[in-house]
Amino acid sequence: MAITSANQLELLQTAEAVAREKMIDPSLVIEAMEESLARAAKSRYGSEMDIRVSIDRKTGRATFTRVRTVVEDEELENYQAEMTVDQARQYMENPQVGDTYSEEIPPVDMGRIAAQSGKQVIIQKVREAERDRQFEEFKxxxxxxxxxxxxxxxxxxxxxxxxxxxxxxxxxxxxxxxxxxxxxxxxxxxxxxxxxxxxxxxxxxRTAPEFMAELFKMEVPEIYDGIIEIKAVARDPGSRAKIAVISYDGSIDPVGACVGMRGSRVQAVVNELQGEKIDIIPWNEDMPTFLVNALQPAEVSKVVLDEDAERIEVVVPDDQLSLAIGRRGQNVRLASQLTGLDIDIMTEAEESERRQKEFEVRTKLFMDTLDLDEFFAQLLVAEGFTNLEEVAYVELDELLVIDGVDQDTANELQARARDVLEEQARAAMERARELGVEDSLVEFEGLTPQMIVALAEDDVKTLEDFATCADWELAGGWTTVNGERVKDDGLLEPFEVSLEEAQAMIMTARVQLGWVDLADLESDDAEAGEADEDEDADTEEARA
The missing domain is CATH 2.40.50.140 (Nucleic acid-binding proteins)
Structure with a gap:
């Protein structure tokens, strides 16, 4: 069928009807029609031609145009859509490469197959436009x-x-x-x-923690206004949840505001979540204090935080252990999710037993190495001494405060401790030599003979070997595997080498070997410092 003047306006009416139904821009529908008509024209005049169709947005008249592009002589490949500069002079004045020549061609009669093909193009284009609209709306x-x-x-x-x-x-x-x-x-x-x-x-x-946070934002105007902030949410969907909140207005209680008059606000959230029990907890920057709140309703006797390992040890009264752990570990699991820390819970009796064992081990250490009787060794441990290094190199005044220790006794204690340490260092160095450690590693500053033996037993025997180590290989660390934190033991971890110290030693080794230019390193540090200062300034400006 040819597009006659009788049905030209029908094109526009159809486009508007489809656009209105699909809630998309009418111009997208018209563009789809133009493409379908161009495809039908190519099937009539030849697929190699560059045929374009333009539909007038007011009258609906469709104009068919054949376009030819001017190219270099050696680049001419498609004679139907391209022409050389010499050929173009027949149609244009002073043609240049890249110019186009357009000529109108008669409209085509669309047969059944061409019409069906055009319909499919329009349907596809409209569907793509509808999908784009949906994505833009919901993203x-x-x-x-x-x-x-x-x-x-x-x-x-x-x-x-x-x-x-x-x-x-x-x-x-x-x-x-x-x-x-x-x-x-x-x-x-x-x-x-x-x-x-x-x-x-x-x-x-409906199980995401953010879902609960958004529900509270809808029910509590103070959260919506930013006066109260939800800092963390942990959920066991359908069973129990914990939510930590903080108020930036001293006159507003964050927990009371979230609970509402007679529990009306929190009850609305509970009803939406199929009766999920919600513990509302005040947020605290001090992590041990926050954890004590998070473990409610259990009472906590003592908290020990290991920031490097991101672990926290909690001691509770014997009769509070089951309450702190919760049914199937639910309470402690939610508290762990809320704080982002791994939590170890033990009773006061278990903690007392562990401390007693540590006391006995340290007492025996001092008895065996310093040739002391049990009572004197216990005095040292009771005063907080844990190893020979502390006894050997501590200020003399710290030994003199122990009952029964005078100047001569203190000097004797330190002399014995130093003799033992020197003997241990000598034995360790002999062991290192047996393992084949090179002088480059032995002479490296910061490594004790015992550290060198630990490295050599893991086949780190040269300064080059040491320089290729990663910081966590020396100091240890934690890796998350399948959502659980797994401990990575470090070669020098028993010697209490921190991650920062490991990084510094490795970088020093690389500088000594010439792998890293110290000047470039200092330049990078200076740039990093300037970037931090700029960021701090931007932050202060934003606050102002």
Whole structure:
């Protein structure tokens, strides 16, 4: 069929109707029509021709144009869509490479096959435009709550109608054993929006910690206004949750504001989460204090924090152990998620037993190495001495405060300790030589003979070997494997070498070997310092 004047306006009317139905820009539909008409024209005049169609947005008239591009003589390949400069002079004045020549050609009669092909092009283009619109609309709504209507359930996954598209609530993102019927209203958290070949995929969640935070933001005006901030959320979906809040207004209690009058605010959240019990905890910058709050309702006797290992040791009364751990470890697990620390819980009796064992081990160390009786060795341990180095090199006054220790006794203690340490160093050096350690490593400043033996037993025997080590290989560290923190033992960790000290020693070795230029290193440090200063200045300016 030819596009006559009778049906020219129908093109525009059809485009507007499709655009209105799909809620997309009418110009996109017209562009799809232009492409479909151009494809039909190519099937009539030849696929190698560059044929373009333009539909007038007011009259609906379709103009068919053949376009030819001017190219160099040696680059001429497609005689239907290209021409040389000499050929172009027949149609143009002073043609240049890259110019185009357009001439209008008669409209085509669209047969059944061409019409069907054009229809498919329009459908495809409209579908792509609809998908782009959906993606652009929902991508900025990630991290917010949306209300929808359940359409159907497929293999445990719930398909939700969210207005201008469909979203999916996966089986593992539902709370407990939630079941929905067609037509049920549902409230979810938009977790992710992805652009995929089959269209934008909107993934919902009801188990995400952020879902609870957003619900509280809706129920508590102080959170929405920024007066109260949610610092952390930990959930066991459908069972129990802990949420940490802080108030930036001293006159407002963050916990009371979240609970509401007679618990009205928190109860609204609990009802939405299928009865999930919620512990609202005041946030504290001091991590041990925060952990004590997080372990509520259990009482805590003592907290020991290891910041390097990101672990925390908690001592509770014997009768509070089961309460602190919770059913199936739920309470301590949520507290660990909330603080971001691994938590070890022990009773006062267990802690006392462990301390007693440590006391006995240190007492025996001093008895065996310094030739002391048990009572005197216990006095040293009771005063806080843990190893021979502390006894050998501590200020003399710290020994004199021990009952029964005078000037001569203190000097004798230190002399014995130093003799033992020197003998241990000599024996360690002999062992290092037996293992084949080179002088370059022995003479490196900062390594004791015992450290050198530990390195040599792991086949680090030269300064080059030492310089290729990573800092965590020396000082140890932690690696997260399958969501659990796993300890990496360091070669020098028994000697209490920190990560910073390991980094400094490795860099010094590399500088000595010429692998790193000290001037470049100092320049990098200076630039890093300037960047930090600029960042601090920007932060202060933003605060002002």
């Amino acid at each position: 900025d709504r990630v991290g917010t709550i949306i209300n929808g209507v359940v359409k159907r359930e497929e293999f445990g996954n719930v398909i939700v109608d969210v207005g201008r598209g469909e979203a999916i609530l996966r089986r593992n993102e539902k709370i407990g054993r939630e079941a929905y019927r067609n037509g049920d209203r549902i409230r979810c958290y938009i977790k992710d929006v992805r652009r995929e070949t089959r269209g934008p995929q909107i993934f919902l969640s």
